[in-house]
Amino acid sequence: MSEKQLRKTAANFIGKRIFDYEELDSTNLEAFRLINEGGSKHGDIITAKTQTSGKGQYSRSWVSREGGLYMSIIVCSKADENLNLITFAAGLACIDALKKITDTSFSLKWVNDIIYDGKKLGGILTQSVTRGNISTIVCGIGLNLNSRVSDIEDENNKAISVFEITGKQTDIDILIKVLCESFEHYFDEFQKNPQEIIDEWQKNSNILNKKVFFEANGINKKGFIKGLNAKGHLIIISNGQEHILTSSKSLKIFD
Numbered sequence: 001m002s003e004k005q006l007r008k009t010a011a012n013f014i015g016k017r018i019f020d021y022e023e024l025d026s027t028n029l030e031a032f033r034l035i036n037e038g039g040s041k042h043g044d045i046i047t048a049k050t051q052t053s054g055k056g057q058y059s060r061s062w063v064s065r066e067g068g069l070y071m072s073i074i075v076c077s078k079a080d081e082n083l084n085l086i087t088f089a090a091g092l093a094c095i096d097a098l099k100k101i102t103d104t105s106f107s108l109k110w111v112n113d114i115i116y117d118g119k120k121l122g123g124i125l126t127q128s129v130t131r132g133n134i135s136t137i138v139c140g141i142g143l144n145l146n147s148r149v150s151d152i153e154d155e156n157n158k159a160i161s162v163f164e165i166t167g168k169q170t171d172i173d174i175l176i177k178v179l180c181e182s183f184e185h186y187f188d189e190f191q192k193n194p195q196e197i198i199d200e201w202q203k204n205s206n207i208l209n210k211k212v213f214f215e216a217n218g219i220n221k222k223g224f225i226k227g228l229n230a231k232g233h234l235i236i237i238s239n240g241q242e243h244i245l246t247s248s249k250s251l252k253i254f255d
Ligand code: BTN
Pocket: 025, 026, 027, 028, 029, 051, 053, 054, 055, 056, 057, 058, 060, 062, 069, 070, 071, 072, 112, 113, 122, 123, 124, 125, 140, 141, 142, 143
């Protein structure tokens, strides 16, 4: 492991310390090891060139070939019910940073996917631990950049990488720097004006009016997405009735 510094960064606290590994089981697991040893600081970043046991949402694994970006950001926040918005902030930071570095536009899909042309370029796994009234959040980001990934498919999407879209290699260190700056901007916004994060996320996703299958009280239902409420939860209309789905519940969205 080496500790590296971001050069000429505009970020004040995100990425002030970067723990950079050649290989890890998972950057999220390493982040929690650091937290549990009492050695973590607000804004710390863990990066790895590959992961042998990358974790995805819903206990899936995350294929982590060399040439991708695998990083976890550690942040502390007041423990409250808005913490799910940090995943939105991270998604917005990812598409902003990718746009700046690759000159390509990406969109967001509920609740943590970075999408290009219906295919999955990246994902976010946010986990947290709360002690007293402070939560420590680990925001794990995986982006397919310089490797070929079109053979990978999870149950919702085929995968795609920046290289497969643009034919160009991405400088991962520069992307990390820009991502840190972008994440800091949205984390700040999350603390000052959470509704702004919800509005921005909705603007950059294509979820409105999408047809969905979902589960409510153990019953499978069909409906459509009306939008997000003030907590960042999904509002779904089914047979004229409103249902609220939190990010922890999976649902099938039809493109
Ligand atoms: C998903 O879409 O299912 C979320 C994928 C998150 C993958 C990243 S890679 C860096 C960090 N470490 C992990 O083990 N997972 C996250």
